[in-house]
Structure formats: structure tokens, C-alpha cells
Amino acid sequence: MAEFRQKLKELVEPLLERHGAYLVDLALRHERGTRLVEVFADTDKGITIEECAEISRDLGRQLETQQVFDRAYRLEVSSPGLDKPLRLLRQYRKNIGRRYRVDYASGQERKRLIAKLDAVSGTALTFVLDSGDAVTLDFSIVIEAKEELPW
Helix, strand or coil: CHHHHHHHHHHHHHHHHHCCCEEEEEEEEEECCEEEEEEEEECCCCCCHHHHHHHHHHHHHHHHHCCCCCCCEEEEEECCCCCCCCCCHHHHHCCCCCEEEEEEEECCEEEEEEEEEEEEECCEEEEECCCCCEEEEEHHHEEEEEECCCC
């Protein structure tokens, strides 16, 4: 499965680049006897439904032309959505000003902070706590960052 996923990723990434987008995640699952391919894509400005539809059409044609699947499959192309954690450093830049729950590694411990993303500089992510104190973390120690929604 990992080898197939990698082959699919190699097919998807260049297509997304041609559309000015990038791959955030790729999920392969079985659902009701059909293989489900979920492509989570984004752009540095945010991806639209129309862009997702266009990517889906182009990717579907490419999958059919190259006969990637030998049986029925369903393809879904979408933005990662609010419920998905940030996975790539480039996602942080467009989300400055939003509040996140961030799990990170501190030595052998896993720690958590809830704060507003204030700045991104290189791989340094600066968050501002409710107290007003700033905390800077290197992207490499972030385990997961999910947006804290106000509701």
C-alpha cells in the first residue's frame, strides 16, 4: 500500500503544481467496496471549490488514461478543512492571526499550548499566549497544530 501511495503521490504533485497548488495530504481508504482516494490540496492564498473541481477533473482523466486503478474508485479533491491539522510549514504563513492548539516536543515530553499564531520566520513559529507572552517554536518540534475554533 505504501508503494502504491507513493506512486499516486508522484502522479498528483506535478498536476497540482501545474494548477498553482500543493499537496497537503493523500488518503487511500476502502468505503462500501470502493477505493476512496482523498486528495487534500491548498494554495498559498487558499484554494477555491472551483479550483478543486478543476483539479479533480484533470486528475480523474490522468488516472483513467494511465489506468492506475484496476477496479472502481472514487476521487475527492478538497481543501484540508478546519478540522485538519497544519502539516506543512508553508501552511502557517497564510494562517497568521488564527488561534491554534499546538502539541510539540520538549525534550522527551509532549507539551501543549493554545495561542494565536503571530509570525513565521524561516522555520520559527511565534505564538502569542493569552497572557501576551510570546513563545517561539521551531517547526521541526511541532507534533500537531489544529485551529481552535471559537464555538
